[in-house]
Amino acid sequence: MERESMAFDVIIVGAGPAGLSAACRLMQLAKESGKELSVCVIEKGAEVGSHIISGALFEPRPLNELFPDWQSREAPLYTRVQDDKVYWLSNQYNQFCIPSVLVPSPLQNDGNFIISLGELCRWLAQQAEALGVSIFPGFAAAELFFNDSGAVAGIMTTDMGRDKQGNEKPGFQPGILLEAKYTLIAEGSRGHLGKAVIDRFELDKDKAPQHYAIGFKELWEIPAEQHRAGLVVHTSGWPLSQTQTSGGGFMYHIGDNLVSVGLVIDLNYQHPYLSPFDEFQQMKHHPVFASVLNGGERISYGARAITKGGLHALPEQSFPGGLxxxxxxxxxxxxxxxxxxxxxxxxxxxxxxxxxxxAVNHSHTSPDYSSLFEDSWLKEELFEARNFTSQVHRLGTLVGGAIATLEFNILKKSLFSFRDDKQDYQTLKMTNQTEPLLYPKPDGKLSFDRTSSVFLSTVKHDENQPCHLILQDKELPIKMHLDKYAEPSQRYCPAGVYEIVENNGQKRFQINAGNCIHCKTCDIKDPSQNIIWTPPEGGSGPNYRSM
Known part of the structure; x- marks a missing residue:
């Protein structure tokens, strides 16, 4: 097939904080040296920020370095943290406020801001375009392009206008070949191109397995008398403590009577009947959250995988042709x-x-990122936190958290080196080892069902396109997973994508791909690694506004 092609010095896949910061810094360096540079950012979302979701508490250190005058440029950092509380939820009614001296120092937020990461990315995109960067939203990267020496030499975007069977529809447009001297892959957690380069170049050799969590977030407008701008609340314990699952809740008071509320659940959980979505909905009934949310209106909903293995699991980031x-x-x-x-x-x-x-006219080499990383505050920060995930995974939230407090607050160093070498998908117990979990029905005031939640994510896919969720073995969900694990995708998916449907006594596995909000939990947690997430047509997926 004949395809259009375009050539750039640098292609960046993903208009998130990493990709846009790279684009801005490249053009700053080019301007300082007087060198002409062509930089292109492609983004699979319909617009910059539409697939971005985060809590989000923001530490402005890198923004101070990238744009020291960010305040005069009107960066969207409006709400500075004013108060910081951490609670242990002992059950569904009670809580204990943990004194700040017992909270690990990295969890304390003096000098940080409560922001919408989507709004920050839109602002960063404006700065990048002003510097001369080309940004193309609505274009998803389908696959990497390699040159004759095996180095990454660009990417191919997805075809637009194929039907479910892969045939060309009227108006079909083949994907575009974007060639580059260097390609930066910045897709966010569990990117499919990231997986490909890690595998091809063995970037994770001798590293600990990567670990993930799923993070839920809702944006609420609440009564003025219940709002405290700048208040940050974190919780541990109930409801996750009922299944010995690690993770925790959050509630951040933004301006304009808005709060973001959410729950992060580590994907190494063991209980096959655990439903992360229902855990989140249940959590909001605890008085810590209900006292703030009662009488409010839920505005947005979303979920996203979070990469949290830390320095032990960090792959080599440089490869021939990119980073x-x-x-x-x-x-x-x-x-x-x-x-x-x-x-x-x-x-x-x-x-x-x-x-x-x-600067020395090289192309398709392996950039020397590691020496810059080794001398940076980024390496120092990740080194200090290198054991945190493994400590919590192996010792539990209370003991792991207590050791973290001792190390961060008192000793100022780590006592031991912890690694968790078990993959998240390997942890599920079988149904004959557990009892089903019963979750309360949503009340429509504080807790809700998946259907109404997905509606608030304003997700949109052309239904007549190839399914972007690939089953390596189409029979396996019924043949193996249903008996062993009660087919867990029905519960770990936050958007109701996967169902077991029964007709005339016959059960079949159904994929509702149009519901997908691109969280990629299925790609991570499927116990047989049978589900592979790939990008649908560019512009598909959720359309988050202030998440």
Missing amino acids: LIGCDAGTLNSAKIKGSHTAMKSGMLAAEAVFSEL
Whole structure:
């Protein structure tokens, strides 16, 4: 098939904090040196920010470095943290406020801001375009393009206008070949191109397995008398403590009587009947949350996988022809539960490494990112937090958290080196080892069903396109998973994509791909790694506005 092609010095896949920061820094360096540079960012969302979701507490350190005058540029950092509370929820009615001296110092948020990461990314895109970056939203990267020497030399975008069987529809447009001297992969957590380069170049050799969580978020407008701008609340314990699952809740008071509320659940959970979505809905009935949300209106809903394995699981980020950056690599600081500032710094370091190669007219080499990383505050920060995820996984929330407090607050160093070498998909117990979990029905006031929740994500897919959720073995969900695990995709998916449908006594596995909000939990948690997430047509998926 004949395809249109375009050539750039640098292609960046993903208009998130890592990709946009890299784009901005590249053009700053080009301007400082007087070198002409062509940089292109492609984004699978219909617009920049439409697939971005985060809590989000933001540490402005990298923004101070990238744009020291960000305040005069009107960056959307409006709500500074004013108060910080951490609760242990002992059951569905009671809580204990943990004194700040017993809270690990990385969880304390003095000097940070409560933001919409989507709004910050839209602002970063404006800065990038002003510097001369070309940004193309609505274009998804389907696959990598390699040159004759085996180096990454660009990407191919998805075809537009194929039907469910893969045939060309009227108006069909083949994907475009975007060639580049260097390609930066910044798709966010569990990116499919990221998976491909890690596998092809063995970037994770001798590393611990990567670990993930699923993060839920809702945006609420609440009565003015219940709102406290700048208040940050984190919780541990109930309801996750009922199944010995690690994770925790959050509630951040933004301006304009808005609060973001959510729950992060580690995907190494063991109970096959656990439903992360229903755990989140149940959590909002605890008085810590209900006292704030009662009488309010839910505005938005979304969910996303979070890469949280830390430094032990961080792959090599450089490969022939490019770099893997941000949450696609796994630069989140799990002890802080923050990844936006580290993703930005990762992108900025990548820009410096790539520009050094371009300055001497190199192309398709492996940029020297590692030396820049080793000398950066990013490496220092990730090194300090390197054990946090493994400690919590192996010792539990209370003991792991207590050791983290001792190490961060008192000893200022780690006592031991912890690794968790068990993959998240390997942890599920079988149904004959557990009892089903019964979740309360949603009340339509604080808790809701999946259908109404997905509606608020304003997800949109052309129904007549190839299914982007690939089953390697179409029979396996019924043949194996239904008996062993009661087919867990019905519960771990936050959008009702997967169902077991029964007709005339025959059960079949149904994929409702149009519901997919691109969280990629299925790609991570499927116990047989049978489900592969691939990008649908560009512009498909959720359309988050202020998430």
